[in-house]
Amino acid sequence: MGEKVRAAVQTGPRRIEVREFDRPEIGANDGLLRVEANGICGSDVEMYKGHMTFRGGYPVIPGHEPMGVIEEIGEEAAARWGVEPGDRVALEVIVPCRSCRDCLTGRYQACRNRTVGHGVTGVDVAPSLWGGMAEHLYLTPNAVLHKIDKTLPAELAAMFNPLGAGVRWAAGLGGIRLGDTVVVLGAGQRGIAAVIAARAAGAGTIVVTGLSSDAHKLALAEEFGADHALVVDGPDAVDVVEAVSDITGGAMADVVVELTPMAAQPVNDALLVAKHGGRVVLAGLKGGDEVPVRTDVIINRALRVVGAFGVDAESNAQAIRIIESRRFPLEKMHTHTFGLEDAALAVETLAGEHDGTPAVHVSVHPNG
Numbered sequence: 001m002g003e004k005v006r007a008a009v010q011t012g013p014r015r016i017e018v019r020e021f022d023r024p025e026i027g028a029n030d031g032l033l034r035v036e037a038n039g040i041c042g043s044d045v046e047m048y049k050g051h052m053t054f055r056g057g058y059p060v061i062p063g064h065e066p067m068g069v070i071e072e073i074g075e076e077a078a079a080r081w082g083v084e085p086g087d088r089v090a091l092e093v094i095v096p097c098r099s100c101r102d103c104l105t106g107r108y109q110a111c112r113n114r115t116v117g118h119g120v121t122g123v124d125v126a127p128s129l130w131g132g133m134a135e136h137l138y139l140t141p142n143a144v145l146h147k148i149d150k151t152l153p154a155e156l157a158a159m160f161n162p163l164g165a166g167v168r169w170a171a172g173l174g175g176i177r178l179g180d181t182v183v184v185l186g187a188g189q190r191g192i193a194a195v196i197a198a199r200a201a202g203a204g205t206i207v208v209t210g211l212s213s214d215a216h217k218l219a220l221a222e223e224f225g226a227d228h229a230l231v232v233d234g235p236d237a238v239d240v241v242e243a244v245s246d247i248t249g250g251a252m253a254d255v256v257v258e259l260t261p262m263a264a265q266p267v268n269d270a271l272l273v274a275k276h277g278g279r280v281v282l283a284g285l286k287g288g289d290e291v292p293v294r295t296d297v298i299i300n301r302a303l304r305v306v307g308a309f310g311v312d313a314e315s316n317a318q319a320i321r322i323i324e325s326r327r328f329p330l331e332k333m334h335t336h337t338f339g340l341e342d343a344a345l346a347v348e349t350l351a352g353e354h355d356g357t358p359a360v361h362v363s364v365h366p367n368g
Helices: 042-049 075-081 160-172 189-201 212-223 240-248 265-273 295-300 313-325 340-350
Strands: 004-012 015-022 031-040 066-073 088-091 136-139 145-147 181-185 205-210 228-231 253-258 274-282 304-307 334-338 361-364
Touching: 004 340, 015 340, 031 088, 031 160, 031 340, 042 340, 066 075, 066 136, 145 313, 160 189, 160 253, 160 313, 181 189, 181 240, 181 265, 189 205, 189 212, 189 253, 189 313, 205 212, 205 240, 212 228, 228 240, 240 265, 253 265, 265 274, 265 295, 334 340, 340 361
Parallel strands: 181 205, 181 253, 205 228, 253 274, 274 304, 334 361
Antiparallel strands: 004 015, 031 066, 031 136, 031 361, 066 088, 088 145
């Protein structure tokens, strides 16, 4: 019997168990990654709870933020990716076909021919090891990967995805320019990452919002560059629109990034805190629920509203450069590390379902 690979498998809402799979044989055009760490994000929480579905259905190995060391790789794959055994790489969730019009014109995230993805493909699709919550992950020929400094602690290297989201959604899609006023609605991993990206891009004033239960996250956001942290619930709640008006002397925000999960009101708040001609980036998933939007506000303020889907290659590369620069004390964002057997506990911890240190960045280390 060949070598086995252990993986955490989600079999249904709130059900994860450890299973063994055959270690795949690697040819000239593919490879095998020894997973060091896989970051957990809010969408993992929603998929764990069953509020969002996996593209491939159950059972599935979760984990769409994997990074690790290339353990085995074919000659053609090594030449194509520019890597060799021992290199540390971070993987994107999307695996494009690389040959359709969208892929060939740089819009590979819109590829309609993709059939697999990391952390979203069922184990019934050979060779099963598609998710980052496994000791090894299969490197399919069309995977998109990025080299990353091997001297970084694994938990910091695993922040490439949330930081990449901040880079793309705030600096890229938001188009932040020197001196801009930026409002970030939501103080989770990606909210804090958006603050970091805005500060790195030269924003003048940065405002971030969060719940009273997010006090630790708001404090981190301020440490990473936010000028104002607003609590939007509880006895100390402020009206976001009034607060931003006061902060800006009525000028309002150049760029607004809406990141709150499963909450409708912040979408309209985002429109109201943007100045005339301002830019609004919508990135907070609402679980398929309809959100009433005041379209007259968009029209009368000549707002540019854009939806944010995932993180592209350039944003991941920029995020990795920020991590490698060691400019920001990102270790303060990482709060919890779990082993493979505790994958469910890792997701529940990020969801705030357990007492103890409040979670910000959580990662699973399958070989730890």
